[in-house]
Amino acid sequence: MFWIFFSFVFIFSSYLFLPKTRYFFVFFIFLYFIYSVFSIFFIVGNYYTGVGVDESVIYHLFYGFDGAGVRADLNVFYIGIISALFYIFFIFIFLYFWKKFNFSNKKLLKIFSFFLIFISFFSHPLLKNFYDMGYFSFGKSKQNISYKIPEIKKNDRETKNLIFIYLESFEKLYLDENIFPGLAKNLQNLSKNSTYFENIEQAFGTSWTIAGMVGSQCGAPLINTGGGGNSMHGIEDFLPGAFCMGDFLNKSGYELSYVGGADLSFAGKGNFYKTHGFQNIFGKNELKNRLIDKNYQNDWGLFDDTTFEFVFEEFDRLSSLGKNFGLFTLSLDTHGNDSFVSKSCPKTNFDKKILNSYACSDFLLGRFLEKLKKHKNFENTIIVIASDHYAMKQNESSSILEKYSKDRKNLFLIINGETKNISKNGTTLDIGATVLGEMGFEISKLGFGVNLLKDEEKSIDNFTLRENKKSFEELWNFPSIKNGIDFDLDKLKVSIDGKNIGYPALIYLDLKNEIQKILWEDPVNGALLDKVKKNSIYLGYYGKSKKGFCLNFFNISGKKNEKCFLNSQNFSYENILKELKK
DSSP, X not given: OHHHHHHHHHXXXXXXXXXXXXXXHHHHHHHHHHHHHHXXXXXXXXXXXXXXXXXXXXXXXXXXXXXXXXXXXXXXXXXXXXXXXXXXXXXXXXXXXXXXXXXXXXXXXXXXXXXXXXHHHHTOHXXXXXXHTTTTOOSOOSSOOOOBOOOOOBOSSOOOEEEEEEETTOOGGGGOTTTSTTSOHHHHHHHTSSEEESOEEOOTTOOSXXXXXXXXXXXXXXXXXXSTTTHHHHBSSSSTTXXXXXXXXXXXXXXXXXXXXXXXXXXXXXXXXXXXXXXEEEOHHHHGGGOSSTTOBOSSBBOHHHXXXXXXXXXXXXXXSSSOEEEEXXXXXXXXXXXXXXXXXXXXXXXXXXXXXXXXXXXXXXXXXXXXXXXXXXXXXXXXXXXXXXXXXXXXXXXXXXXXXXXXXXOEEEESSOOEEEOOXXXXXXXXXXXXXXXXBOOSEEBTEEOTTSTTOOOOOHHHHHHTGGGGGGGSOOOOSTTOEEEETTTTEEEETTEEBOXXXXXXXXXXXXXXXXXEOSTTTOOGGGGOOSSEEEEEESTTTTOSEEEEEEOTTOOEEEEEEOSOEEEOHHHHHHHHHO
């Protein structure tokens, strides 16, 4: 926050030296408004991340906070309002002092004032955030990387069933007895009796839950580059160009289930699992009717003791099917600043409330694993335990974690009947390939990740991932327009290539007249008609009644013509090309 204060001092100082005319006052207030928007955006983002605006903030700006806890929305609202009031207050300060400072050498001071304005924006921490995310990278990376879709090939071993447990924000540092004594006794014991990976860094673009899941299962960061990620709320498929663990296991004949206590709509988690091969997907809304006590829920969803019971029930069902299966779950109680403690946990008295939640999570995990191992069908099953991401800034224990920032790693271990420590460097992206290898498949790479148990494979570092940021947009494959555009007036739906498309929408076509990108109206994109390019199509409503649809075609010369639809029909690719040539 030092740099935002430093930047504010410069913009405040610039005001003092501006010529005291109405023109310059309006000019300054306009720049100050832009500066204020920058600052509020940074402050709200910093509440969640501790580093300002990162990929997680951009992601939720596109996707929204549907399914989030009420407190999450209220905190954003309160912080935004307080920040806005602060900057509005200074407008009155500027008005009051406008005539108080009037220097004689106006030309020189005007130049100096503009210089201070430039410095205030240039030193703003939001600018550094955008640079760190790669938005100001104009050159190509020196090291090209490619997304690997592996062959489905078994090794000599029998393929295993899989239980994959994500522990919310439960990074490896919480297992350190010198830092958090007595906190995670079960996990400490498991780390000594499993295949334990000691050096798993959080990969670029995986610092929040859905991104950690995508990174570990698909071997790819979850990145928005200004259009590709925008498809998250306009197309029902989630990252369709990625080939994930679910796709791999589904093609291998596995029955796949996800059971989680949070709302599936939050961050698109449900769509992710639906897109990538999972047949059974359960979240808060699917499970809450099975609760004995319907009121036993927290702000984000179900308590973890309840969720683990449902996970065990699903394991019991899957293990009786007589086929290979994969079961994924995510804990929830350690989410947020205060977190939650399930009522079935023994009472603990750590000095920070959130640490009681971590101790409870460790207890519930241990109890769940003991119950699993006693099940008659547990044989031939491996268990993976991993943190979804590092603990976030609003976590009450973040001040302790930051003291040991160089030692922070993701938790990753595999319970497979072997005991060994793997010190090889890796990232979140390497988890998927490594787990599939341990399940009995012959695999070296998955996506941008590698199998860490193969000596010849080397993990891709975060610097290289950042440098290749724009290549990740390709994973948001857009549907083909070759089958035309389908209009369903009864349901007011529009679909392309069988995929429902949100509207209004602006469709950019490439030189081969295939979809290059789709934009939807949102706080970032703004008015779509202001972003029209040559060889594009704007999809909107018909008139004020909104009982039909219209396509506005902009040809390679920029000329516009319109075609409207008041009946359900398919508008063919041939007709689209004709309209674009008019």
